[in-house]
Structure formats: structure tokens, C-alpha cells
Amino acid sequence: xxxxxxxxxxxxxxxxxxxxxxxxxxxxxxxxxxxxxxxxxxxxxxxxxxxxxxxxxxxxxxxxxxxxxxxxxxxxxxxxxxxxxxxxxxxxxxxxxxxxxxxxxxxxxxxxxxxxxxxxxxxxxxxxxxxxxxxxxxxxxxxxxxxxxxxxxxxxxxxxxxxxxxxxxxxxxxxxxxxxxxxxxxxxxxxxxxxxxxxxxxxxxxxxx
Numbered sequence: 001x002x003x004x005x006x007x008x009x010x011x012x013x014x015x016x017x018x019x020x021x022x023x024x025x026x027x028x029x030x031x032x033x034x035x036x037x038x039x040x041x042x043x044x045x046x047x048x049x050x051x052x053x054x055x056x057x058x059x060x061x062x063x064x065x066x067x068x069x070x071x072x073x074x075x076x077x078x079x080x081x082x083x084x085x086x087x088x089x090x091x092x093x094x095x096x097x098x099x100x101x102x103x104x105x106x107x108x109x110x111x112x113x114x115x116x117x118x119x120x121x122x123x124x125x126x127x128x129x130x131x132x133x134x135x136x137x138x139x140x141x142x143x144x145x146x147x148x149x150x151x152x153x154x155x156x157x158x159x160x161x162x163x164x165x166x167x168x169x170x171x172x173x174x175x176x177x178x179x180x181x182x183x184x185x186x187x188x189x190x191x192x193x194x195x196x197x198x199x200x201x202x203x204x205x206x207x208x209x
Contacts, residue, residue, distance in 0.1 A: 006122040008067075008112050011206025023202050027062050028073045034058055035081030052177045055081070056148075057185025060140050063104050064111060064124045064190065065197050068208030071108065074100035092159050099148075099155050107144040108207075114139070123203055124190035133187065140186060141179045149174035 034055035059077070063070035078100045083093025115122040118135050126132030153171040156162040162170055197203055 006112055006203075006205050008109050008207045010208075011204075019200075020202060024066060024069045024073065027066065027070075028077055031055055031059055031062065031073050031077035032081035032085075035077050036085045039082045039086045052181070053082075053174075054181050054185065056145075056178050057181040058189065059100075059104070060107075060144075060182050060186040061124065061189045061193070063108050064122075065194070065203050067108060067112075067204035067206065069204060071101055071104045074104050092161070096152075096155060096159060096161075099152050102151050103144065103148045106147070107140065110143075111139055121194070123194055123198070124186075125194040125198070126191075127187045128191040136187065136190070137183060141183045145178040145182060146175050148178060 038053045038055045059074050062073050075097050079093050079097030083097055112122045120126055120132045120135045124136055127136045149171045153162060153167055157167050
């Protein structure tokens with residue numbers, strides 16, 4: 001299959017059709033539910049922080065497929081699902097949820113810009129190949145989840161939700177568990193569904209449409 005052109009520039013192709021809009025809305029609903037379940041069921045005891053945030057395994061593919069819309073899905077899903085629905089007041093849920101933008105935007109930019117240079121798919125279609133998986137593992141699993149752990153826990157600490165003495169241990173748990181989730185769920189979803197999502201014309205080739 002010939003590689004389609006993906007970038008982080010403005011690209012109105014494909015246009016924002018009903019099918020795309022419905023897809024993004026469903027993805028947001030799914031991620032919100034998963035974020036709520038991750039925090040509400042597998043809680044670490046710290047507001048807004050799960051000891052095993054399996055929702056991240058879905059968000060990473062959403063960001064690669066839907067680009068800027070994936071980032072919006074992550075931010076709104078975190079605010080509502082991991083925040084408000086778990087009892088966090090909006091004054092805390094909003095800044096906590098905005099951490100997703102600080103994490104997912106750099107991830108999207110790095111993946112989209114560097115993937116072609118390393119000869120891999122910028123939407124993760126080839127994660128079942130050795131080269132594709134190694135690139136995905138380094139960028140999405142190791143580096144992105146490390147930044148997610150650092151920024152997320154420091155924000156939680158700044159908001160008074162995480163005690164200072166727990167910051168290092170919570171940060172390590174966040175990094176390791178998110179990494180496992182993304183490495184397993186993210187790889188499976190991208191390898192199995194990316195060709196389908198592309199054929200349906202749902203991948204966003206620019207930053208947003």
C-alpha cells in the first residue's frame with residue numbers, strides 16, 4: 001500500500017464530514033468512559049491518578065489516526081472521565097486534563113515528523129514489523145509515557161493532590177504501567193485497525209481538519 005502524505009500542517013483533506021464527526025465523537029465517548037473506569041476502578045488512592053491507566057492504550061492510536069482531533073479527545077476525555085466523573089472539582093479537573101495537550105501534541109509532532117525519516121508509517125500501520133515496533137516503542141512507549149508521568153505527577157503535586165514524598169514513586173509507577181498499556185493495547189490497535197481506518201478515510205493527514 002502506498003504511503004499517504006501525513007504532516008503537522010493544515011490540511012483540509014479529508015474534509016470534516018458527518019462520518020468523521022461521528023467517529024471523533026464516538027472515540028471521545030469511548031476514551032472518556034475508559035478514563036473514568038481506569039481511575040475509578042484501578043485507583044492509586046490519589047485523585048485523578050490510576051495505578052493502571054489502560055485508557056492510554058486507546059488514546060495513542062486516536063492521536064496518530066485523528067491528529068489534532070485526537071488531542072482534543074484526550075484533553076476533554078481526561079477532564080470529564082478522569083476528573084469530573086470521578087468527583088474532582090472542575091477547578092482541578094481542567095488544569096489536570098490540559099496535561100494531555102502538553103503530552104500528546106509533542107508526541108504527535110515528533111511521530112509525524114520523524115517517522116518518514118526512519119522509514120516507518122506516521123500513523124503506526126507497521127507496528128507489527130520490527131522497525132515499526134522499535135520506533136513506536138521508543139517514541140510512544142518510552143519517551144512519551146516518561147513525559148506523561150513527569151508532567152502529570154508534577155501537575156498533580158502542584159494542585160495539592162499528590163504528597164511530595166510520593167512524587168518519585170507515583171511517577172515511576174505511572175511511567176511503567178502506562179508504558180505496558182501502550183506497548184500492548186496500542187500496538188494491537190494500530191497494527192490491526194490502522195489499515196481499516198485509512199481505507200475508511202478517517203485518518204487526518206494534517207494537524208486538524
